[in-house]
Amino acid sequence: MYNQTEIIKDTSELGADGELVINMGPQHPATHGVLHLVVTLNGETIKKIEPHLGYIHRSIEKMCESLTYRQFIYVTSRMDYLSSHINNLGCALLVEKGMQIEVPDRAKYVRVILSELTRIASHELWLGAMAMDLGAFTPFFYAFREREMITDIMEDTCGARLTMNYIVPGGLMYDLHPDFQKKVKAFITQFKSKVTEYEDLVTNNVIFQSRTKGVGILSAEDAISYGCTGPVARASGVSCDIRKIYPYEVYDKVEFDEVLETAGDSFARYMVRVKEMNQSIRIIEQLIDNIPEGDFVGKTKNVLKLPKGEFYTRVETARGEFGVYVVSEGGTTPHRIKFRSPGFSNLSVLNHISVGSKIGDLMASMGTLDLVIPDIDR
Amino acid sequence: MFLKEYITDVVTGVTSLLKGMRKTGYYFTHPKEIITEQYPDNRATLLMSDRFKGEVVMPHDANNEHTCTGCTACELACPNGTIKVVTKFETSPEGKKKKAIDTLVYRLELCTMCNLCIVACPSDAIKMAPNFEHSVFDRTKLTKVLNQPGSKIREGIE
Numbered sequence: 122m123y124n125q126t127e128i129i130k131d132t133s134e135l136g137a138d139g140e141l142v143i144n145m146g147p148q149h150p151a152t153h154g155v156l157h158l159v160v161t162l163n164g165e166t167i168k169k170i171e172p173h174l175g176y177i178h179r180s181i182e183k184m185c186e187s188l189t190y191r192q193f194i195y196v197t198s199r200m201d202y203l204s205s206h207i208n209n210l211g212c213a214l215l216v217e218k219g220m221q222i223e224v225p226d227r228a229k230y231v232r233v234i235l236s237e238l239t240r241i242a243s244h245e246l247w248l249g250a251m252a253m254d255l256g257a258f259t260p261f262f263y264a265f266r267e268r269e270m271i272t273d274i275m276e277d278t279c280g281a282r283l284t285m286n287y288i289v290p291g292g293l294m295y296d297l298h299p300d301f302q303k304k305v306k307a308f309i310t311q312f313k314s315k316v317t318e319y320e321d322l323v324t325n326n327v328i329f330q331s332r333t334k335g336v337g338i339l340s341a342e343d344a345i346s347y348g349c350t351g352p353v354a355r356a357s358g359v360s361c362d363i364r365k366i367y368p369y370e371v372y373d374k375v376e377f378d379e380v381l382e383t384a385g386d387s388f389a390r391y392m393v394r395v396k397e398m399n400q401s402i403r404i405i406e407q408l409i410d411n412i413p414e415g416d417f418v419g420k421t422k423n424v425l426k427l428p429k430g431e432f433y434t435r436v437e438t439a440r441g442e443f444g445v446y447v448v449s450e451g452g453t454t455p456h457r458i459k460f461r462s463p464g465f466s467n468l469s470v471l472n473h474i475s476v477g478s479k480i481g482d483l484m485a486s487m488g489t490l491d492l493v494i495p496d497i498d499r
Numbered sequence: 500m501f502l503k504e505y506i507t508d509v510v511t512g513v514t515s516l517l518k519g520m521r522k523t524g525y526y527f528t529h530p531k532e533i534i535t536e537q538y539p540d541n542r543a544t545l546l547m548s549d550r551f552k553g554e555v556v557m558p559h560d561a562n563n564e565h566t567c568t569g570c571t572a573c574e575l576a577c578p579n580g581t582i583k584v585v586t587k588f589e590t591s592p593e594g595k596k597k598k599a600i601d602t603l604v605y606r607l608e609l610c611t612m613c614n615l616c617i618v619a620c621p622s623d624a625i626k627m628a629p630n631f632e633h634s635v636f637d638r639t640k641l642t643k644v645l646n647q648p649g650s651k652i653r654e655g656i657e
Contacts, residue, residue: 192576195611276550280612286612321522322522
């Protein structure tokens, strides 16, 4: 552990070798939450970045140990709140795997459609916020316009806009809203006609390109050794999509491409996410007309008890691999639970990719890592 | 060579900026495509989804009767201890003792709107209401009693 006096150094005093230590955060608007970065500078060049965590630690893992297998799912919405649906799915999959619960096909299809909608919503928010970090204000509103359609769909179907808690072990909490298919199709048409606006506003913008190209380069070897997953690793050319490698639900039945870029810089990470949104649309288009009729929840016992042993499942959230590890002693509550969050590993690479660059580039490399702080701290 | 690069940079820079400005100008001249809602002013016309999870309520019919049997399934399903069911025993005219709720205390400040209590309820006595304006001046006002005073269980609900 670090010493408290070490962090709050007198910033007015220059170090012996001309080094300046500044504290970025925990309330800096560009850190999207309570992330505290201790940045050591030499002039404008970054010498070292030390993230200090714990400002939003709620001990979710410990809390889950006192909740039953039905109850602990809702807490995971509060970790990575932008892909809360996929977090819930990971936990539900673990309980289903442990108890061998049969999930109806209808539930599987709906789960995948909602997961992909969540992924698009998360990337939309990231695109807007990232462009805003780099000084472009308008894309934020354009991205939120499309995201609003998804949150409306979520509100109609799940009853909440962010913390859905729609997935229960065995299926879904209640059946789809009658308007669901109509609204999703309307969203797809809207999204397809408006996605060119992002290209005009952000991708082809010279200022945006010169601020992100060649900034924060992460090689494929480093991405593997730091444990990066998701779009961060895929931008470096590491194939790590859980939906492809270990398909869950109906991902093995749908056709989609794993988006890979090789440059590894901030612009590649941006492009991976923009292309991933189109792939998610492709998945939804294949499934939306083929949702089978039938039950939306399988038969489960009233009291869920996992057999004695260890269980692990993983899903692909908007940020990377999300893993749930449960040690069960055969009771109604987990004995020990551990979440593998993608944000933590992706944050650990920040020091490596930013050292030697200017402090202005830190915004670009940090923004493209797509950090969600409650996911890192839990 | 340098001059040529410089001029190309200027031209591509200006074109890309103009492309972006064209989008902005389009929306400036097409105000019908603007979708912003002026929230506090549009309260009368604001439509919430019928499934929106705002708070837990207990529907009562015209005779001030509800369907809650006091089985405490919601209390057991709640992850945060939001619901507290206080039961009493009522004596029917035939002299039979019957379990019924005295009060169903609901603490809105602890509720995370996870919907587990609604799913657990065997007699559909409680449901989620789409009301979302919960701010009050005193925290104690968030502790609510869901069953109305003088209400009783509907006939035929076991």
